[in-house]
Amino acid sequence: MIVTIITQAIRFGIVFLYGSTGEILIEKAGHLNLGIPGIMCLGGVGGCMGAYWAFRGGAPAAVVVLLAVFMAMLFGGLGGLLYGVFTITMRCNQNVTGLSLTTFGAGVLGFWGTQMGDQGILFARPSSYAFTPSLFFGSSTPNNWFTTIFMSHGVLVYLGIVFAVLVSLVLKKTRIGLSLRAVGENPAAADAAGIPVVRYKYVSCILGAAIAGVGGAFYLLDCTRGSLEYVIDAMGWLAVALVIFSLWRSDISILGSFIFGFLYILPRYIEGVGLAEKEILKVIPYAATALVLIVISFFNKKETQPPASLGLPYFREDR
């Protein structure tokens, strides 16, 4: 029982991890992208399409997964590009742009999903390539608690962790990360230091959205095993909350995603509780985020604050 819960927690946590890793990348460039839920929906559409095409073409398992990831990143990236054009070049309000992108993404998923349903296209079989562990470890692994928790997942789970570690390393250990953080903290200083601020902002918006897009695809292909569910935007909001919970650090967000995943699936495994009470229990992750916000405001350390120019547009000749 415990093992099952932990395994499921990891699986659902990875959805949040993708979303929050992408959002961290975007927020570090000073952009508050509330369109992450919508971008995850778009990524879900792209991922399912990619997997379906490759599967119908009779491609091997690796290609099916790769094409799914590629398409998810493409769709997510396009959403990020849209967001970037509006907020970086046209300097629109970031919150409004993000929220409309969320509405747009959820709408696209709903429209496309219904179309697929009408045509009777199912994604259960293509998605099996994504969630079968055999792609990674082979089927000969022994069956004990360790392998169940750590090795029974599809390849996308590990990809999510790789993304998170990579983003964390780049942000912390490289000049690119230093420049990106500078752009988010003080774009005027970054600009004066010769950093191409606009390029950094665009790249991080697109790349972050692409990573978040894989999260949507992962949810549809792995967590729901190919059945189209329209709750991705709810997952997206949790991913945004996870960014705050993990104090804008994607290495902490690996742990945070597990906690969020655990809290998210916990109500399903509690017995003797009515359905209504289970709905109430779903509030726990948000409450935990609020608690973290309260706790960090007590310490008032500059390092645990959001990037200083988060949400503010930057224009060089503005005085």
Next chain:
Amino acid sequence: MERGDWPVYRRSPAYFRKYGYKMEKKLAIELIGITKAFGTKVVANKNVSMDLREGEILSVLGENGSGKTTLMNMIAGIYTPDSGKIIVRGEEVVIKSPIDAFNHHIGMIHQHFKLVDLFTAADNILLGERMPAYSVREEKKRIREAFGQKKAELESKMQEHLQSGGSSSDPACRAMRKELGKARRKTFFASHTRWLVKCGKHIQFNHLARDRVKKLQGTVDRYGFNIDLTRKIYDMSVSEKQTVEIIKVLYRGADILILDEPTAVLTPQEIEKLFSVLRKMRDEGKSIIIITHKLNEVMAISDRVCVLRKGEHIATVETAQTNEKELTDMMVGQKIDLNIKRDLPKDPRPRLQIRDMSVVNKEGRTVVNRVSFDICGGEILGIAGISGNGQKELLEGIAGLQQKSEGDIIFHNPKKDRPVTFYHKDLKQIKAMAAEGFFHYPNGDRVDLTNRNNKEIVRLVNEEQILFYEDEIIDLKDRTPREIQELGIKLSFVPEDRLNMGLVGSMSIVDNMMLRSYRKGNSIFVNRKRPKKLADEIIHDLEVVTPSDLVPVRRLSGGNVQKVLVGREISSSPKVLMVAYPVRGLDINSSYTIYNLLNDQKDRNVAVVYVGEDLDVLLALCDRILVLCGGHVSGIVDARKVTKKELGLMMTTVPDKVETYQYEDLKREETDNGQ
């Protein structure tokens, strides 16, 4: 004067060692006909032509809004000129961004430091550094040359060895084979894995090594800076931040340094330190532009002075061949009457009495320590002191903005023989005060309201029949600014930080006027008519330069922002007016406008408190000067008699016997009362 006539004696020995005695004076930067406009109305630079020679310090002098910073920003790539040419070291260039400026070895140190607070000094210096030019082709060629020949040699040697019947397993051959393998590998990598090598180089460059501080230490030591590079910027003082900015520019290899008002935020000792660093850099052959409007600094540091006025280039002169007066004339275009009007205070009476006031700041340090003094109506009380000695906290404490303040602040509302109104007192309060004997009728009888009904009282008040018997005395201790306002105490405060504490930067002038009046009236909609009228009056009377009254105030230049703020504060006809550094960053004409406004208020019997940094202004404008040193009062002196030297001494040390100057009238009154 021709360029060749540049006086040789002003150069340092190091300069001559580098360039020789008879060199042509090279130009580092030449600007020809630069024009830049913001929008359609504000022309910041009009057809400016100037030049900077190599190895000199050039001062760019001008009033506020004369386009100094804009001009320099165009050299640094922050702005791009609308027309005109920029020539760097003899070549015409287009500087579109700060990166272009770096590529031409131009570095600018901005007035508002461009540093990331959260990073360490070292990271700020490294920020944005570009990878040194690295060509895979060159690298390949180098490896080929180094190993290709060796490989060929070894191969032929091997062949010889085998042909001459040598065994392939003897030690000599084995060693040879090892060498050959190494050479083959190297040449193979050089020719077939270019992208890999390049990636490797990029990763190597991109990696933030732990010993990055050590690498930077060289630059720090060379110019004799004293700074810990591992500290975070938000922990640093202003002068340290400036040092980081200078190191950053030097580390990038800039030969042309532009400093935008570097001394505005420094103490005299720090300025001297900065100047010695600048001289050292000049002696190493660097060309330096320093923007300033302090004439004594221009005379002290620069080789030449370039004067701008209203966006136009007036003249560039040798510092040695000019003087401060001439420069002032060029800068303002007309002779200014340096005498500030000053009348004797008329009937000075204590308006605010501050007794044993102490303020503890956020860090728990006592910044104002048991300060006692009076502020009289009809005088200008100057507050002098080195910045950061409690001036700001003292004023904020009086205005009710400091949470942790102790002591009494007693306000004398000059109400004697003036009618009471419902504007600040309600019926209940008036009744209570009448019972305590606060009022009298115009004929001198004491007011007794016990037998009168409310209607009658209202009628009496409206007919102005009830007058105050004495000045009203109110204790302001522990009151918020709003409470003070609601008590009917007209206390105006012009804070040091105009755009954050005084005005809302993104709101228009009209809306900023409304900040003081929006609570008035009973309508749920705000009344914009009166604020608009007031805004237009201020724009007209104080000559605020603005396209319209709906422009966000942060778009205005510093002087105009200050005029708007002071104008608003004066418009409420205050009883006490406190101004902190009102002319900081303002040009001379705007400064005089402010001085005249303060004098007007003094004539109206307002108690004016003026916190300033320029001792000459304090001595010329104020009636009395209070000197603060480390949060203590080190003396209150007569501004007409005290000398600059005495003030300077009091600013640095608290004397054993603190002098307290008082007006003769008040002194006489006090002794009369004593008898």
